[in-house]
Amino acid sequence: MNNQVGSTNECAIFGLIEAISTYLATHRETIGGVNEILAQISSAAIKKKFLKNYSTLTSTHKNILETSINNIRGQSLKAIRECLLSAMGELIWRQDQNEYYSLDSELGEGYRTSNLHTLLIGPSNAKYHHPDFMLGFFLLAPFTFYRDHSHPAPELYVNLSPRTGWRFHGGEWEDFKAGSLIWNETNKVHATRVYDTPFISIFSWVNNINSPCKTFMCKDWKRIESELNVLRGREDKKGSG
Numbered sequence: 560m561n562n563q564v565g566s567t568n569e570c571a572i573f574g575l576i577e578a579i580s581t582y583l584a585t586h587r588e589t590i591g592g593v594n595e596i597l598a599q600i601s602s603a604a605i606k607k608k609f610l611k612n613y614s615t616l617t618s619t620h621k622n623i624l625e626t627s628i629n630n631i632r633g634q635s636l637k638a639i640r641e642c643l644l645s646a647m648g649e650l651i652w653r654q655d656q657n658e659y660y661s662l663d664s665e666l667g668e669g670y671r672t673s674n675l676h677t678l679l680i681g682p683s684n685a686k687y688h689h690p691d692f693m694l695g696f697f698l699l700a701p702f703t704f705y706r707d708h709s710h711p712a713p714e715l716y717v718n719l720s721p722r723t724g725w726r727f728h729g730g731e732w733e734d735f736k737a738g739s740l741i742w743n744e745t746n747k748v749h750a751t752r753v754y755d756t757p758f759i760s761i762f763s764w765v766n767n768i769n770s771p772c773k774t775f776m777c778k779d780w781k782r783i784e785s786e787l788n789v790l791r792g793r794e795d796k797k798g799s800g
């Protein structure tokens with residue numbers, strides 16, 4: 560990756576990508592795909608044009624973003640957190656406006672209303688350009704169920720939140736802690752369950768980024784969503800009481 564232009568803001572995003580790369584490099588041996596991601600990062604080129612920041616965050620999204628960044632803890636994630644805070648003014652935060660799913664996908668309310676992402680590297684809306692690779696941050700509100708889905712793009716997540724539930728191919732739920740990595744090879748079905756604090760992660764799509772996601776119907780979707788709604792109700796009660 561070539562940081563040709565040396566302004567402070569561009570350096571902030573460059574520094575953030577460097578901090579992510581340093582973290583990923585420590586997992587080269589254990590997680591498939593990390594080497595390919597590091598190679599893709601190296602080949603990204605800086606955009607020559609000034610990128611206008613047109614994030615339009617709702618107050619709910621602002622709150623999710625602030626809380627989730629405050630919750631990034633631990634020495635190993637400190638550099639990423641600090642670089643993210645430094646780059647905040649230049650990042651474009653957006654909601655998925657059916658760019659990744661067809662309109663009739665049964666995604667449920669949780670994902671549709673609360674998803675938020677920013678791209679550091681990508682084909683558009685990113686300071687660094689790559690036609691077939693994405694690196695960014697992805698967030699979801701507390702008590703959201705991101706239903707089982709798959710996509711042809713191989714994907715990496717770095718969980719930055721204290722605890723997040725994941726399941727693969729509709730199997731048993733497993734909790735992952737901050738700093739853990741999830742590697743989803745092509746078309747691997749995965750789902751995410753967010754508990755009482757918002758979900759924040761680094762994500763990357765390694766290639767094949769123009770092929771859309773598909774949901775993978777599981778019988779327990781409604782039950783999981785109602786369980787999370789009960790937990791949300793309890794939390795709201797605590798907050799108001």
Ligand SMILES: [Fe+2]
Nearest residue numbers: 710714743749
């Ligand atoms: Fe995914």
